[in-house]
Amino acid sequence: MLRALLWPAALAFEGLVVLRARLYEQGVLRQRRLAGRVVSVGNLTVGGTGKTPMVLWLAERLLAEGKRVAILTRGYRGTGSLEEHGALLSDEVALLRARLGAKVQFGIGADRYARGRMLERHGVEWFVLDDGFQHVQIARDVDIVLVDATDPFGGGHVLPVGRLREPRSALARADVVVITRTEHAPAIETMVRRYTQAPIFYAQTELRALFVLAANPEQPEVAANDWRELRFFAFCGIGNPKAFFDDVRRWGINLVGTATYRDHYRYSQRDAEELERRAQAAGADALLSTEKDVFNLRQVRFKAKPVYYSRIALGISDEESFWRAVLAAAERNRTRAKS
Secondary structure (H helix, E strand, C coil), X not given: XXXXXXXXXXXXXXXXXXXXXXHHHCCCCCCECCCCEEEEEEECECCCCCHHHHXXXXXXXXXXXXXXXXXXXXXXXXXXXXXXXXXXXXXXXXXXXXXXXXHCEEEECCCHHHHHHHHHCCCCCEEEEECCCCCCCECCCEEEEEXXXXXXXXXXXXXXXXXXXXXXXXXXXXXXXXXXXXXXXXXXXXXXXXXCCCCEEEEEEEEEEXXXXXXXXXXXXXXXXXXXXXXXXXXXXXXXXXXXXXXXXXXXCEEEEEEECCXXXXXXXXXXXXXXXXXXXXXXXXXXXXXXXXXXXCCCCCCCCCEXXXXXXXXXXXHHHHHHHHHHHHHHHHHHHHC
């Protein structure tokens, strides 16, 4: 009944997003182009598909090649603990800053074009546009679209009936497609091929290390070496919690219970106490969360159980071919824009 009631809204939403994309494609609405190269990372669905690990991978690769890099992101939707321009930054931005340090600059705000122009005056040559597939106001040289193998097309319908931000036909705009959280998905690849001839790659999250969450945020956090014999109660407030729990099991971590919270959830002291009670009841030795959640745990203290968090990296199948495909698309699209 609810789905039937939502169908008119879904049809209207789909019509609007298709019309908007077509108006930009035909030049009725004009994109604004930065002088530097722009690599967009995005997806078709709401929720987590691995965009932050991909943004991190791209930034690190560009840095390794001697490029001056900036990340353009809206950045204010979450509840991260860092502040800029009087607003709380998202946990994703806090994580990226913690991992990349001062080597990468950030353009944070709703007007990502204005932020990019400002950063160009400081010598930035390459921009990674975070969650940019629907942000078509900025011209991009490469559109990387991530498809989550655990829920590739959000139920097959656009919002609010399904979880698609755009219909699957929008994949025609992709320059590179990455199917995440799997090494092999021929059925999904066949479906993607109906809409695009872009090269397809696969990626999975790889565990780099488990860290112990310091009791005092000023204390350094150390990598844990004792976790293999422990029983964990895992919790998270991210876009795709099931994928995190599946990854934990795939990494060989002994999981005895789980708890989920909404994306970007900011934990309270009461939440911490409840998590410790649930972990105790499940027979867990410790709690486990994601690196992103750490930035929403800064205001709470765990007293009865140690808290670990996972640091991950994106493992891309045939990463050198993937990188060549990104560079080739950037060169091809920039040449086309100049003609």
